[in-house]
Amino acid sequence: xxxxxxxxxxxxxxxxxxxxxxQGVPATYSYAGRVDNPRPQPLPVxxxxxxxxHGLAQYLCDHAITHVIDATxxxxxxxxxxxxxxxxxxxxxxAALTRPAWTAQDGDRWQHVPDIGGAVxxxxxxxxxxxxAVGRMHLEDFAAQPQHHxxxxxxxxxxxxxxxxxxxxxxxxxxxxxxxxxxxxxxDIELVVSKNAGGSGARAKIDAARALGLPxxxxxxxxxxxxxxxxxxxxxxxxxxxSGVNLGV
Ligand code: 3Y8
Ligand code: NAP
Numbered sequence: 001x002x003x004x005x006x007x008x009x010x011x012x013x014x015x016x017x018x019x020x021x022x023q024g025v026p027a028t029y030s031y032a033g034r035v036d037n038p039r040p041q042p043l044p045v046x047x048x049x050x051x052x053x054h055g056l057a058q059y060l061c062d063h064a065i066t067h068v069i070d071a072t073x074x075x076x077x078x079x080x081x082x083x084x085x086x087x088x089x090x091x092x093x094x095a096a097l098t099r100p101a102w103t104a105q106d107g108d109r110w111q112h113v114p115d116i117g118g119a120v121x122x123x124x125x126x127x128x129x130x131x132x133a134v135g136r137m138h139l140e141d142f143a144a145q146p147q148h149h150x151x152x153x154x155x156x157x158x159x160x161x162x163x164x165x166x167x168x169x170x171x172x173x174x175x176x177x178x179x180x181x182x183x184x185x186x187x188d189i190e191l192v193v194s195k196n197a198g199g200s201g202a203r204a205k206i207d208a209a210r211a212l213g214l215p216x217x218x219x220x221x222x223x224x225x226x227x228x229x230x231x232x233x234x235x236x237x238x239x240x241x242x243s244g245v246n247l248g249v
Contacts, residue, residue: 013071
């Protein structure tokens, strides 16, 4: 009996959830539990960590999972590493549904940095008005550069803010270039800090920066171990069909 585990939390994971539900394939959607109100899904949802790679392997056995699709964000590196280890240990098939990294186009003024720490180091120097659109989990790292005025965009309100000089916008994507351009003009933004998330849900600020001629500190993705990677829902459905899943029941 087929039972998919979708490791979710992205636009692509949500599209996959709809597709497998439409095909009548039994599946469970998994959130880490990072935000207060994660988007509802059309299939059973579980929320919270598994307890490392071993906890995930145990979950896969306990819930008779037959296939794992890692549709997490490219920066969710620990989850992806755990999925590789747990599927290796249990012998279960794993495919990652990911999105190609963004590449600079004409007019882009990108400075690539290898990780969050590299972005913090690149912010040394005179005070600027910085759009820090990297979420909540790494904000404290930027307290090392308190001279800037930061515009933060968060999914949920934060009580304590680790940055002395900042404005906060509480808003979850997917975002649009028009709105991001207006936001950046309203706040006189001079520099954008972004993860190279890929996909469409987070790219609005990159397109807005190009249109406004603003520089971008682009944080490159963490390097992941080798795994079977797919870049569309159709490819995932084909992968499932080729591994014996009866689609369209
Ligand atoms: C909990 C689950 C959809 C999916 C929406 C995508 C697109 C909008 C853009 C900016 C960048 C950022 C952040 C972002 C985007 C999508 C997608 C994406 C970036 C939700 C969601 C969960 C999370 C977790 C959250 C992180 C944070 C990162 C905000 C749901 C809304 C910055 C990544 O407050 C926190 O703790 C937030 C934590 C991990 C990164 C960070 O370090 O803070 N995403 N985002 C998932 C879980 O619990 O398992 O409610 O949908 C999902 C989405 N966020 O179609 O609606 O697919 O990428 N998410 C980044 O890309 O830089 C915002 O502001 O421009
Ligand atoms: P991470 O650093 O790779 O994972 C840290 C731990 O969180 C994992 O080891 C696991 O805990 C738990 N976890 C992560 N994703 C999970 C999931 N989908 N289901 C169950 N547990 C999960 O992950 P992250 O960067 O914090 O991302 C967390 C979630 O936010 C993911 O769903 C991701 O797709 C989504 N998201 C992240 C970003 C981002 O910028 N990082 C952007 C958009 C969406 P255990 O070890 O206890 O199992």
